[in-house]
Amino acid sequence: TLRLIYTxxxxxxxxxxxxxxxxxTEAFIKKQIEEFNxxxxxxxxxxxxxxxxxxxxxxxxxIAYLFPSGLFDKQARPMMKHPSEIFPEQxxxxxxxxxRPFHFLFYTGKQSYYSLMHETYEKLxxxxxxxxxxxxxxxxxxxxxxxxxxxxxxxxxELEEMLLEKLSDNDYLRFIQLLQKLMTLPRGDMEExxxxxxxxxxxxxxxxxxxxxxxxxxxxxxxxxxxxIRKTAKATATVYDNGTGKITVNGIDILHYFPVLxxxxxxxFPFQFLDRVGKHDxxxxxxGGGRSAQAGAIRLASAKALRSFVTEKEVEFMRQAGLLTTxxxxxxxxxxxxxxxxxxxxxxxx
Amino acid sequence: DDKLLSxxxxxxxxxxxxxxxxxKDLFDARVHLGHKKGCRHRFMEPYxxxxxxxxxxxDLDQTMQHLQLALNFTAHIAYRKGIILFISRRRQFCHLVExxxxxxxxxxxxRYWQGGLLTNAHIQFGSGVRLPDLIIFLSSLNNVFEPHVAxxxxxxxxxxxxxVVDTNCNPCLITYxxxxxxxxxxxxxxxxxxxxxxxxxxxxxxxxxxxxxELR
Numbered sequence: 001t002l003r004l005i006y007t008x009x010x011x012x013x014x015x016x017x018x019x020x021x022x023x024x025t026e027a028f029i030k031k032q033i034e035e036f037n038x039x040x041x042x043x044x045x046x047x048x049x050x051x052x053x054x055x056x057x058x059x060x061x062x063i064a065y066l067f068p069s070g071l072f073d074k075q076a077r078p079m080m081k082h083p084s085e086i087f088p089e090q091x092x093x094x095x096x097x098x099x100r101p102f103h104f105l106f107y108t109g110k111q112s113y114y115s116l117m118h119e120t121y122e123k124l125x126x127x128x129x130x131x132x133x134x135x136x137x138x139x140x141x142x143x144x145x146x147x148x149x150x151x152x153x154x155x156x157x158e159l160e161e162m163l164l165e166k167l168s169d170n171d172y173l174r175f176i177q178l179l180q181k182l183m184t185l186p187r188g189d190m191e192e193x194x195x196x197x198x199x200x201x202x203x204x205x206x207x208x209x210x211x212x213x214x215x216x217x218x219x220x221x222x223x224x225x226x227x228x229i230r231k232t233a234k235a236t237a238t239v240y241d242n243g244t245g246k247i248t249v250n251g252i253d254i255l256h257y258f259p260v261l262x263x264x265x266x267x268x269f270p271f272q273f274l275d276r277v278g279k280h281d282x283x284x285x286x287x288g289g290g291r292s293a294q295a296g297a298i299r300l301a302s303a304k305a306l307r308s309f310v311t312e313k314e315v316e317f318m319r320q321a322g323l324l325t326t327x328x329x330x331x332x333x334x335x336x337x338x339x340x341x342x343x344x345x346x347x348x349x350x
Numbered sequence: 351d352d353k354l355l356s357x358x359x360x361x362x363x364x365x366x367x368x369x370x371x372x373x374k375d376l377f378d379a380r381v382h383l384g385h386k387k388g389c390r391h392r393f394m395e396p397y398x399x400x401x402x403x404x405x406x407x408x409d410l411d412q413t414m415q416h417l418q419l420a421l422n423f424t425a426h427i428a429y430r431k432g433i434i435l436f437i438s439r440r441r442q443f444c445h446l447v448e449x450x451x452x453x454x455x456x457x458x459x460x461r462y463w464q465g466g467l468l469t470n471a472h473i474q475f476g477s478g479v480r481l482p483d484l485i486i487f488l489s490s491l492n493n494v495f496e497p498h499v500a501x502x503x504x505x506x507x508x509x510x511x512x513x514v515v516d517t518n519c520n521p522c523l524i525t526y527x528x529x530x531x532x533x534x535x536x537x538x539x540x541x542x543x544x545x546x547x548x549x550x551x552x553x554x555x556x557x558x559x560x561x562x563x564e565l566r
Contacts, residue, residue, distance in 0.1 A: 101480075
């Protein structure tokens with residue numbers, strides 16, 4: 001140990017904030033777990049349920065019932081969870097009583113990361129040796145299936161959580177490169193298990209929009225329905241095949257419901273785009289919004305209904321033309337201190 | 351307890367490290383080969399036997415003496431339960447050095463050396479750290495062909511060093527330099543084997559003497 005010969009007052013003053021985040025001792029966490037279990041049993045008794053079969057969901061419901069809170073942030077509301085979820089996992093002291101560290105790579109600073117690299121490199125060497133043995137015996141190389149799109153590598157944050165250590169971007173890149181190199185070699189089953197520890201399943205593929213098939217009514221005519229929204233107006237449209245091009249809105253013909261040419265043009269646009277102007281009948285219901293909004297809503301609804309009548313290529317054309325996208329523009333709210341959503345009060349110089 | 355510690359110091363070669371290696375072993379492992387004449391370091395000239403076709407040849411008699419002293423010293427440190435740290439910044443032998451250290455039960459550092467590991471240890475690791483009692487350099491240069499920072503840091507922290515110095519290295523600050531080749535795989539495997547055997551022998555002897563003391 002070094003002997004401190006001369007110090008300034010600055011060094012002698014204890015800097016409370018510089019010691020880092022609070023370190024929780026093992027005894028403290030044990031006590032917290034005991035208190036949690038006792039509290040769980042008390043809560044179960046209070047709610048009148050069986051203490052033995054009181055799950056975490058029951059705890060959450062009980063707390064939400066006993067301490068109702070109107071706060072928006074769920075994390076700010078009162079909660080009762082197991083201490084391992086509340087207190088973040090921390091590193092215990094790395095050396096024993098005689099001072100010798102437990103891990104052989106302790107003096108590098110990042111012991112878990114480097115030991116991981118060491119293990120992965122060992123696996124790589126063993127696989128290469130196995131491959132050399134095979135070529136020495138002149139056996140053909142093994143072909144194996146690899147799941148291409150089902151899994152992804154762990155992200156840097158997930159790896160940090162796994163190792164309980166901070167990593168730099170370069171370290172993470174190096175590790176992923178090593179794993180990819182291991183992947184490319186023809187590997188045995190043991191390596192698969194090891195690599196699976198560092199992969200995650202990609203949950204679901206992109207949700208493909210399912211085009212509903214055509215339905216047939218009593219007369220044998222094919223029809224399909226669609227719904228559309230535009231700026232507080234909601235519309236539902238049913239498009240019938242073998243028609244003359246009649247369009248009815250809320251039981252009223254479009255000429256009477258939409259006196260303005262612009263709105264009628266909006267309604268006809270999907271049919272015009274697909275060159276099916278006079279071939280379909282349409283009956284729609286619409287509510288809410290204004291004149292133009294209702295027209296836009298019916299347009300979207302009819303386009304969605306027409307998807308079932310049309311090939312996939314034409315559906316793609318419709319999507320690119322913007323017929324199938326819900327217009328997200330809504331009325332912007334008025335802010336305090338301004339006259340409208342954007343308009344400020346008149347600025348007076350003096 | 352005092353007898354346990356003072357007894358090995360009375361013999362010049364208590365752990366009999368001389369029998370671990372011979373001149374022929376060193377020659378077969380190509381330990382005598384150095385770098386070219388242009389790479390020669392001025393302070394390595396006493397250890398060089400001669401120069402053949404521009405390549406330096408290291409004097410194996412001197413290497414034998416130095417290696418025997420170094421192994422004896424490591425064995426004594428291991429007998430007294432000291433912490434030994436293996437350092438080598440050569441990427442080819444990183445795995446070998448780490449596995450050697452793991453088998454001995456000692457420690458290794460074959461990665462990028464962070465500035466304050468020895469000098470700033472109390473802040474980097476925690477307040478009760480124990481620093482290594484011996485540092486063994488299996489290659490005394492780092493990847494940019496400059497002397498490893500740990501040599502200077504060990505000298506600052508009063509930690510004895512044992513190091514394999516090649517013809518382009520600076521043997522000044524190393525307490526027990528061992529002139530020899532640090533580039534061939536055979537030479538590195540030989541060094542790893544020698545250090546491993548010395549440390550394991552010393553630890554076994556310590557365990558035996560402790561058992562004898564308890565029986566008495």
